Amino acid sequence: MKPKIYGNGLYKIFGGDATTAIDLLKAGQSKDEIYAATGQTVGVRDVSFKVAEGEIFVVMGLSGSGKSTLVRMINGLIKPSAGEILIDDVNVADCSDEQLRNVRRNKVAMVFQHFALFPHKTVAENAAFGLKIRGMKASERRERAQAALEQVGLGARGDSYPDELSGGMQQRVGLARGLASEPEILLMDEPFGALDPLIRNDMQQELLELQRTLKKTIVFITHDLNEALALGTTIAIMRDGVIAQTGTAEEIVGSPADDYVAAFTRDIDRSQVFAAASIARPATPLDLATDNAEVAMTRMEELGIDAVHVVDDGKLAGIVSYRAASAAHRDGLDLKDALTDDFPTASPESLLNDLYPLAGTEYPIALTDEKGQLTGIVHPQDVFQQLANEEEEEEEKEKA
Amino acid sequence: MISPSDFLSLPFDDWVNIFVRDWLVPNFRPVFRAMQWPVTQVLNGLSTFFNATPMLIFTAVLSLIAWRTSGRGVAIFSLIALIFIDLIGLWPETMTTLAMVITAVFFCVVIGIPFGVMAARSDIFRTILRPILDVMQTIPSFVYLVPIVMLFGVGVVPGIIATIIFALPPIIRLTDLGIRNVREDLIEAATAFGATPWQMLVEVQFPLAMRTVMAGLNQTLMLALSMVVIAAMIGAGGLGLTVFTGLGRLDVGNATAGGVGIVLLAIILDRISQSLGEARAMRGPSLLATIRSLFSLRANKPPAEVERAG
């Protein structure tokens, strides 16, 4: 599928003519060397990325790594020194003022870290700002702004001024201002950075909820990995102006590309990142229609396990333990009579965190999709293994 | 003692004479006459209006305005001051002076705000404008009365034009400063939503600069009042003339009465115009913050590299 936003070979050099600095970068010089040689600051160097329609693309990195520079290139607040950036088919790095204005008015809205609300306008006027700029009639834009304010839970505060609201509320106004113009793309530069942790958590949940209902393409900047993992469909990690790694939360935490990324992910609660599917083993179920208790016993002996799942007409029907199977075999009973349905199940998307309570039972956890089909099984010991992974790796490193 | 003038003397005065009398005046007379026209219209309108308004009504209305904008104290002060002016027999002169001052301030606003906006938008324009404003403020006002008289003749309108020139700099400077001090992140936000330069000015920059612009207006008003006596020297009337003739005849009483009238008028206008700038609707940065940033303008200047397209 065609990406919604496509950045290709982007550079940004602050402080005058960029050609020499770019040549030096291409020759392999570092940010510091270039600063020493030319006095110029490298903001972003050779960055390429794709953002698919409807995803939350999170950019994270330490302070000064170029996140803000990158996101500001998307709506042309900063012109790249080199490279192109396509929104649908418009190259915002190289288009007329008129075209750029059109993109900003109709396609891309931005939410700012320090809110950047207009202090001389009421909350409702702030929310309607983008619409007013676009030239919409007063009555219509009042309606739309009100709807956006209601979306963020501030329907009753339209007549207040921003300085009468708390930080969390102000950021909601910022969000409403972005949503009111119904953009296809929402750029958010550390929007929750100035909020305290509790409100921050609420806002993250609300953003996910909004995302589910409105299906916007969101580029989200943060320097908090937990936030990145909680929100990101795709996460790009930046260091010194380059993207060190792009991937899903599991890819970033599970196989960090280098020490820099690994250092970020070290203190992460892995159980919040990994889904059950990541540690699932392929299921080898028996079929009620064709297999009997004896087959069950042989299968378990072959695989060295004490219980095996059984499906009926494609659907998970139950589990049979070795003891039950041998009893049934001895008494000449059907496999059906040896089944028990007292076993844990979970969806493949559920996080390891949610598997903890299930991992205490004697049976493996069955992963079933929404149609009730068995997609895999999780052995309790694998859960703890995966969570312990990181520490072991580190110990090994220390030994080496 | 030897001095350079023993060897060379420059006929500077002749040069100026030739420039002004033989070139500027004959060639540009019509231009200067035309410039007087709008000033005359505004002045006549205001003057007729103020002189036709009965004293009691005028006093009541001005006190009411003072009360609404600046509170009870200023309102009571205005009431007493205006009655006092009437009692000492200077009411008509005060109205004339008020008409002159307001005319001058009106043109200062009409000229000064666009210049201030342009200066805020363009560093080049500002660099050119600055020394001109410095000169306008440092030349003693007596000095340019002469060319004014040569170009415009004598009378009330030339007096007002001298006043405009003298009182113009603060409003230009503070409009420029106010706009430049609008928070960078708000400019960025407006740009991000696709504002045109004009929308930026009307929606964001000017409203937020309003407080500072009003401070400039206040200063301009005060400077205009301070020109009242000097303008009287070239034929402007009103309280300035009372003081001026009083001085000429060594009539201390009359001169003092005129002076007191000017001071009272100045206090009333100062208070009212100051509180206009403090009004709630103008939620700009506080004046204190603005003045503080005036002294650290260099440090606050946004890095030249913050590019803004559109």
Ligand SMILES: Nc1ncnc2c1ncn2[C@@H]1O[C@H](COP(=O)(O)OP(=O)(O)OP(=O)(O)O)[C@@H](O)[C@H]1O
């Ligand atoms: N206008 C500018 N002029 C000069 N250098 C700049 C400018 N803006 C950013 N830089 C430099 O570019 C680099 C990247 O800055 P950027 O603001 O993109 O970082 P960031 O990742 O957003 O950091 P933070 O988390 O602190 O917001 C930094 O070294 C910064 O000093």
Ligand SMILES: [Mg+2]
């Ligand atoms: Mg930043």
